[in-house]
Amino acid sequence: MPARALESLIASVPRRPAGSRTSVGAGRAATGLRGAVLLLLAALATAAAVPAHAQPYPAKPIRIVVTFPLGGAPDILARLIGAKLQESWGQPVVVDNKPGAGGNIGAEFVARSPADGYTLVMGTVGTHAINASLYAKMPYDPIRDFAPVILVASTPNLLVVNPNVPAKSVQELIALARAKPGELAYGSPGIGTSIHVSGELFNTLAGVRTVHVPYKGRQFAIPDLLAGQIQFMFDNMPSALPVAKEGKLRALAVTSARRHPAAPDIPTMAEAGLPGFEATSWFAVYAPAGTPPDVVAKLNAEIDRILALPDVKEKLGGIGLDVAGGPPEHLAAFTRAELAKWSRVVKESGAKAE
DSSP: OOHHHHHHHHHTSOOOOTTOOOOHHHHHHHHHHHHHHHHHHHHHHHHHTSOGGGSOSOOSOEEEEESSOTTSHHHHHHHHHHHHHHHHHOSOEEEEEOOOGGGHHHHHHHHTSOSSSSEEEEEEHIIIIIHHHHOSSOSSOTTTTEEEEEEEEEEEEEEEEOTTSSOSSHHHHHHHHHHSTTTOEEEESSTTSHHHHHHHHHHHHHTOOOEEEEOSSHHHHHHHHHHTSSOEEEEEHHHHHHHHHTTSSEEEEEOSSSOBTTBTTSOBTTTTTOTTOOOEEEEEEEEETTOOHHHHHHHHHHHHHHHTSHHHHHHHHHTTOEEOOOOHHHHHHHHHHHHHHHHHHHHHHTOOOO
């Protein structure tokens, strides 16, 4: 309540005129009435001053920012989790795709958003680990500017080639790249993604020179791969595996340390002749730094419950996503470890943000 309105209302409460003669009872009644009104007004003023975050969370729609375009693994996860949160909490959950700069545009948007739990980001290995070493100047700090909520899932990348490429194994692709240095091209959904760095790691470990072609998202890269404009790509398994199963692309290897249950017949890069090759993509929910701990805890508990649902585990596992979960502290430690790991990988590969 505005100060002037409060003062006016207090002034309107009857006072006992100075020097007036009233009965003792009437005087006490007037004094009591005035005291009661003042107490009520004080209570109203206090209630009006209670900050919005003190209301039971969530009290309004939640936005999950995806740092890449529609269709990729982070988008799939955000929409699945968003739908489940909406079901359980009764508040709209909007998925907002903000691609660009290897995910930095969307991540920075969330880092600069109010720390109230209503704007979240589906962070990736790129936005919260790789980019810090790849970009000379970052618009945010992946540790200082975010409150970890929960590690959602991980997935290996799948090395796929256009069917017209005369290589049916990783070793044959390496031989082809050595015979045609600088002629083979691989695509990625953007600089700084694990897909980009996987290609650079391939060049380093195989001793070949291929050309990186960054796109604004996988939905732009895949058509060029299918058309033969680029020859190969390390795509996230949830995106690449269905296309490979249809026979539109040829899968050569997975980038995980072990074969994946969703594609047990596809060898690892290490098995295919490049020991030490491992590049796993992961996805996690972060809130802006300073988000109240009770809000972070509530988000963590509910998303952890969602990830444990049988239908969710079955759906994600079927497309090559390994469900994670765990407390915010686990994600905090994991992020720090991944920052250190990918710093080494980026340095060894020589990858840069062109």
